[in-house]
Amino acid sequence: MAYENITWSPLVPMSLASIPFAILGPTASGKSSLAVEVARRIGGTVVNGDPFQAFAGLAIGTGQPTEVERDGVPHLGYGAFPLSQRINPADFGAQVREWLGEAPNPVLVTGSGLYLRGIWDQLSVLPEVSAALVARVRGWEEGLGSRALHRFLAAVDPLRAGQLHPNDGGRIQRALALHLATGQRPSGLLDGVARGVPAGWRALLVLPSRPLQRERVARRVAAMVEAGWPEEVGRAVAFGAEADLRRLRPLGYEPWLEGGDPGAIQARIIQGTQAYAKRQVTYFRNQWPEIPVWDPDTEPVETALERLGLSLPS
């Protein structure tokens, strides 16, 4: 949809035109449809801030909004990258900031807290660590265990080691690799990033109650299977994307690739997605406790709009 065709809602003051909005929330919370509603009100564009939905070829499995769900509202950044593309939170953040700049009145949607930090420029600027070094450190952990690596880290950077649990292999590896790549202490490199909601932004956390969140996930996964998720995985594999899928590890892809009883696979995916949704919520509340919350199952959409500062005089 061309931007020049946008019509301004007569009820919305023009001063809102330049304010970017962020709609956050766990999977299946209904944040995409709220974003469409917000964008419609302000004559804006929905901008994708979710790394997995940015890939092409996974439209069903990553829950990218369909044409029907977009409902004529312009969307930017969905299915933009080939599966072979490697992304990280900082680079992806820069890309999304570009999209935000292209969109007249952006409504950012994401379920990924770490990538949102990238988008909001709340990650330290760090040097690239070569894939070879990353692989080497990972190999060490497989041979020696994370606790041994934690002791190595403690020797070069006691501060960072103190922040990490000896079992947290992923972060220990990352810290060690950073140290080996730069010769510096990771704790020093990770210093002084911005926090909070950036000035000028209006954000809302879409947060269903836990029981209803679980129901929403179950319903959505069933709908995704109904819409042809297994077939979509099959097509991706036929295009030679299996290695990329195994590297990216989107939820649900491993079960489909391994095969087995479809009912059991679906149940497993639902369980994994419910657990993921819980972690998403924990991260948002932890990182941005000041963001107002909206319960899509008990509160009307008008309430969400009010909390975004879009309340209309009636």
Next chain:
RNA sequence: GCCUGGGUAGCUCAGUUGGUAGAGCAAUGGACUGAAAAUCCAUGUGUCGACGGUUCGAUUCCGCCUCCAGGCA
């Protein structure tokens, strides 16, 4: 109908030579600076199938009943 094996946490199962029980997964809460749809941490009161007997004490031994699985008829 008979024989055998089972019935222990939401699930799959350990275990208690008799002193009322614990793993994995799940769940709940939490952490989180390039694996993040990832990784990691914390949290375990459950009529140990029912009833009765023996015993100071039974989830454990005995009897009886019941349910499940397999086998024999």
